[in-house]
Amino acid sequence: MREYKPSEPRPTLFVNARLVCPATGRDETGSLLVDGGAIAELGPDVPPAGRADVVDCRGAVLAPGLIDLGAFMGEPGAEHRETIETASLAAAAGGVTTIVARPDTTPPVDAPEIVDYLKRRARDTASVHVHPMAALTKGIAGVEMTEISLLLEAGAVAFTDGPRSIANARLMRRAMTYARDFGALICCHTEDADLIAGGAMNDGEFASRLGLPGRHKAAEALVLERDVRLALLTGARYHAGLVTCAESLEVVARAKQGGAAVTCGTSIAHLTLNENDVGEYRTFFKLAPPLRHEDDRRALVQALADGVIDVVCSAHDPQDVETKRRPFAEAEDGAIGLETMLAAGLRLVHSGDVPLPKLLAAMSTRPAELLGLPGGALTVGAPADLIVFDPDAPWVLDAQSLKSKSKNTPFDQARFQGRVLRTVVAGRTVYAYG
Known part of the structure; x- marks a missing residue:
């Protein structure tokens, strides 16, 4: 190559x-x-x-280049795991022309000067477009809201606390109200931290057989239900970054039918793998949210085909050898995915489950529409x-x-x-x- x-x-x-x-x-x-x-x-x-x-x-x-909504790029603070340069090389090899970067870095992307730093680093080192998401709360601590208007002016394209859900419903309502006034998109992880505490994989029979503590999918659906109700209350634009189970899909479908500005995404891993792939404690399959039962995977595939799922992302989360080669329960969550997102997604096309244009829409057109980014279409002037x-x-x-x-x-x-x-x-x- x-x-x-x-x-x-x-x-x-x-x-x-x-x-x-x-x-x-x-x-x-x-x-x-x-x-x-x-x-x-x-x-x-x-x-x-x-x-x-x-x-x-x-x-x-x-086709239009892919737009990956929510990849961890390492900089600043975790350059040993990934850099903007190496992430962009992986993206280019996978057909991704735009990366939307997560804000859970060190320090977090919670101030305009950090957004500016990332934009300058991307300009100097990236071979693809890079757009930063900003933290929804200062320090990604879930206590105090960030300055949404200033971060938007600096170039943030959406707001999220990365892999953390916001526990305080009052704070979430206030953040949604401010985001609505500025037309900003809130993109959230939906898992109740208390319910999943100590869990290592999907709660169920397979986890019991392996002797591993489970993370029940109810933790996802509960937070999503709350957030959707707040989105209806405030009129905010809300995107559930990773839905992974049938119950969550029902929540999103009801919200859309009710006229809420609610969208959702899932990862290519959750669409093409299930909990059985964990096999004999294979830590590269330890994700957050965890890989689910095959019934949930099938429900996700059908929801993508039906248009309930708007976005398919890589959920790119690089981890080094030291954090992955541990006992399964102690290993870090996460897998890389920029370079394999399209290739894995084509499995769904070849199986006849999802038409190619539908897959490409979820990987390109819809992310561009949600974030107001150029791209996602083959039209004159694009x-x-x-x-x-x-x-x-x-x-x-x-x-x-x-x-x-x-x-x-x-x-x-x-x-x-x-x-x-x-x-x-x-x-x-x-x-x-x-």
Whole structure:
């Protein structure tokens, strides 16, 4: 494989491509011309451009670049796990052209100057777009609300306390009221900290057989139910970052039917893996929320196909060897996922459970709409943030070949069908396979 460093982009004509755009419903064979970092023309009959470089896609899919909502990028404070540079390299290899970064760093992203620092670091070191989310409470302590208006002005695109739920309902209501007034999106983790305390995996028969303490899915549904009611009360825009069980999906579906501005997401791991994958205490499968029963996984897949789930994310959470190679109950939660999100998602397409445009919408179009970001569509004038991938190419993942600094992937040695061939950001090729 070879990596491409950004340079002044030349006009590029992509030919013999399957153009797939979830935003417009386009799915046809054709060409696409990129000029000046934007899409200049596309369709079945784009005339040749004399001064343009020509890329023959040979029937591969050309689609909007993926937008990953909620990845942990390490900086500042955890550069031993990941950096903005290494995360962006992993993203580019996985077809992700925009990363929305979590704020649970050290220090947390709870002040305008930290947002500014991240934007400058991304400008200097990242090969893809990076947009920071800001903390909803100061220090991510769940006690005092941050300055939402100032953080928005600094460039924050959403507000969250990362992997922590806010226990204080009064504080949550107040934060939602302020966020509503500024049109800001609140994106929350939904697990009751007291109910899950000490839990290591999904509560159920399998956990009992392994002798591990469980984290019951009721802890998720309870917090989500409260937050949805507060969203209805305040009129705020609310996004549940990771829903993982059928009960939570029922809560979201009712909220949407009731007219609430509520959306939800789930991770690619929860869509394609279940609690049985933990096997013999395999800590790379220890996630938060935990992998659920197969019935819940199937419910998530159906909810994605039905449009109840709006967003699919990587839940990228790099951990080093020392924190993962411990007894299961003591190991840190989390897995990397930027580089494998699309490949794992294509399993759902090949099984016939989710149409390709629906999967791409959840990984690109809907995140762009929710966050007000450019991208997510193949339209004239849109940013040329693009991916070319062969949905049928077989390959086996070798964790050591991943671009991420940490290697804690649950997909090591997994067989995939579908590989990213090229990633383009603002008209520049930032990754190419081969």
